Amino acid sequence: MKGVCKSFGTVVALDDVSLQLNSREIHGLLGGNGAGKTTLMNVLYGLYKPDAGEIYLRGEKIEIHSPRDAIQCGIGMVHQHFLQIDNFTVTQNIVLGTPLKNRPTLNLDQEEERIRELSERFGLEVNPRALIEDLPMGFRQRVEILKALYRGVEILILDEPTTNLIPQEVDSLFQSLRVMVEEGMSVVFITHKLREALGVCDRISVLREGKNVFTLPRDEASEEVLVKGMVGEELDVEKSVLFSSAGLDQAALEVGEKPVLQVEDLQVVGEGGNLAVKGCTFQVREKEIFGIAGVAGNGQRELAESLLGIRPIAGGRVLIDGVNVADVGTRELLEMGVTYIPEDRLQDGFLPAANVAQNLILGYHHQEPYNKGGFLDWPTIFRVARKLISEYDIKTPGPREIAANLSGGNIQRMMLARAFSHPARLLVAHNPTRGLDIPSMEFVYSKLLERKKQGMATLLLADDLDELFLLCDRIGTIYRGEIVGILDRSQFDKYEIGRMMSGIRTRPEGMPAYE
Amino acid sequence: MGQFEVQIVNFARLVMLALVPYVLASQGTMLGGRTGLFNVAQEGIMLVGASVGFLGAYLYDSLFYGLLLAMLVGGLFGLALAYFTTTLKMNQFVIGLALFFFGVGLSTLFYKFVVGVTLQPPLIPTLQNVPIPGLSQIPVLGDIFFTQNWLVYFAVLLSLFLYYLLYQTSFGLELRAVGENPKAADSLGVNVSRMRYGTAIVGGMLMGLAGAYLPMVYTGTFTEGMVQGRGWIAIALTFFGGWSPHLIFLGSLFFAGVEVLALRVQIGGFGIPYQFLLTLPYIATIFVMMFAFRWVRAPAFLGQNYDREKRTLA
């Protein structure tokens, strides 16, 4: 790929980016969110039309206008958010769009056979007859990879493939990738995690703000070099929470005594009518960041939403500062100083057609000083909004701007401004850094720690173990709605948590390890 | 056959006759919906179909031309819906409502321009029964099922064909995929907008046909608002039928039954004010929806436009 450019509205996502992929290599594409990694690969896969740039395959210039063209050129892509049809079977999902020879009925036995064969060859076990919606995340990812393999691709793009995997599954994925490369394929591995890139890739290209930084073979790359490449000069790496332990000073490690949030045998009904949270018990104390680890979809969302009163509590108790809030509504909880950063901030927190000021008061619109006797005090609201816009560096012409016109990163900052601008006793944050660029991630981490020092209790639900290890004082692991085990900071171990994430209870005191 | 048996056979025959507009309109709705395109202009398209179907038959002295014209106009409405929503990404409900208005307005406008205002409206012949050789000789069943006009046969065969198409062909797999997750379908090379254009146009044609059926079977002429909510009921029926061709067919039987029943009771008297009997189909629809909305799973992307490059919610 040569000289690829792509803009979305005012946002320049790719600025003259080039990438060379050799045959039989795993090529890491490293960078923070918003660096343009996914955009670049979406261009290669025909999902985005580039404004400029050329693509060559084995020295020949090719045109890719749609995923269909890409597949014909032997290019396959595994998206971060799986593109699957929930109520179709694995086989139906895989064969979709491939020409099936003329046949009177939709009998897919032959195809099933091929899928079985492929999954055996590459170590990607999955039942071809299962419905997608019944499969756990790790298996769904295998389906996604099988989709590409089934089409006989020679170039496979994987976009943040480890997001929903436990450490053990990550290892097995890396083994499968090695098998593919040995069979003659080439792999592009998109990630924002240094160690993954170093762990599996043959060469690594770093992108930042839509531009090439450098491409290095693995033996010439080191953590320091890659960090510098990812963050540039903007961020002081030495003082960073994200990249150096210096950000976590002693005060940040102190934990209070008094419990703020007490969850006792909590039960919450999920979307399908079954219990999604089955008897969780834990406490979050003052000045504590309590993490919840787990593969996405194990009840985290329901847990978070029940604490905010968005989802009713089916059983058990929730105490905030000793007061039972099981029947308290969202509005009152917000007034009590509970703050929520939802996982899907666009769906769950964003009013696209409203203006920036209206967005900034959502949830607080009935409180002083915005609401005076039922009437909204717009001058005050605009004053506060302007203050937040400058304080949180939201790039917008003003508080009257329609929020949908903001760029993705600025929308995220607007959401964070709302969450952090109100005094909080308890913060429930669900994947708060998802989709953020590196400076914004850094900003969130420092805000979390700053509030922690001031006494706020934080419940941090995150899919990213590195994030949890970095920030949390304790981590509980959730599996199918149950807390499998709780570890202190001194006990953190990713394989141990990985086991718990797949439902294996941690060994009792004094017992020998399984292995 | 006794008096009672004759009554039953007559009733069943009328149900089969009343079935057609429901089947055609709701299978058309289902087709679009299965690709995520939610048409809410049925009532308007059926009205315009009734109007041009009647006028075509009247002017060319041929029911066939009338039906053809109604399908053509219905197809154009479907094309317009697809263009505004799929190409221009405009809100499906708003465009659907706008098309509904056009249908209502144009149906009367066409009629007034062609026929003018007359005391004695012109009439067209109604569709002839076409007994199927052999099968129509079967006692009872032959009368009910095999001595009907050919649109009745068409409605039955269409339902069977759509069932086969949707569940037993790879084309059907792709069609359903587009309504469930257009991005997934797109990423595997299925042409989402072509699929939506296709189903919208075919769906519109079926609705036009459904409208044209009314003057050709019931009244012999066009009157303002003669569709009487059948288009809206077709939407409810599509939900009720779980967006599946076979269940929609069964649901149509139910609604056709209610319609005929209301009519029969009215003729029979029984002292109930006829106005209340007229409301029966609508009340039945509302009741049915109370249950349908609970267990029915609509296509996941129903009513949502797909934009390949869209990154944020807008």
Added chain:
Amino acid sequence: MSEQAMKPGRRVKALAGRLIPYLLAVVASFVAAGIFIAAMGFDVPKAYATIFFTSFKSPNGFVQTLLKFVPLLLQALAFTVPLAAGKFNIGGEGQLIVGAIGATAVGILFAGLPPVLLLPMVILAGLLFGGLWAAIPAWLLYRFGINEILTTVLMNFISFSLIDYVATAVWRDPAAGHPTTIPIGAGGELPLLISRPPLHSGIILAVAIAAAVYVYTNRTAAGYELVATGANPRASMVYGINVRRMFLLSLILGGTLAGLSGAIEVAGVQHRLIEGLQSNYLPLGLIIGLISRGNSLAVPFVAFFIAVLEVGASAMQRTMMIPVEMVFIVEALVLLFVLLSDVVRSASLWDRRQ
């Protein structure tokens, strides 16, 4: 750069920028319809002169326009208030009818009461009955999650039977050829502002209601919740707004507004219930609401414009034999072109940014 910098000059410019697409849409629709009218062999300039100037040529025409304006304004608001919460109320017609039935019932049953009692009762009955009629689909949405578009429409068809029953079986006026009830008590009639041509005081009520709706949606915390719900119901729920209650409330509110228009038709214009008094106010109300894009400040102006067209359309049919539906098509075209201007604008915005 903030809104403080919005000098009066810029405001005018901004307003002009928003009005120009409307004007273009109107012009485009009339050009398109003009071609059609010409093709049918009619005199286009004469037809358009009739459409535009009938309202302003005589006091009678102007009063006719105002009388059309009242129900159109209320019908449009009955649509835009639920729309602000993201719900489509397509049942304004039925709510008008049932509101009118309620008003008539009270007006007939308590015919002897003095105006000071009967008039408020008639108006209130309209509000109440319209609200109740809308409460049925609203409750079905709240309780069972049934799509409100369908149920509100179906309720219209039921109301047609209801009015027919009331006008032919309950309080039938045997002297009338068309299904009509006997008149309501004189105390239930809205006082006239001008007696010749008669203009009733319902217009004041309608305009006051429009102002109240504006204040509610734009200046109050409760109205904020309505608008937030429409903008993103999921986010609003996450931030403590009872979204389902907002749906319920907005639909019922819409129903009361439509019911009021029915009561005003009875108390101000007909003084009795006449089958067909709903005219085609429902589609017109929807068109007005959609052209205004739900902006409650724009609704009265658009409603007036449509009222002018409607009065002109009747005159055109009388004098030139061009069917009134022609104007309805023009109105639908205006809507379509206004919607299209959005697409064009966002596309050009896109280009400019790039």
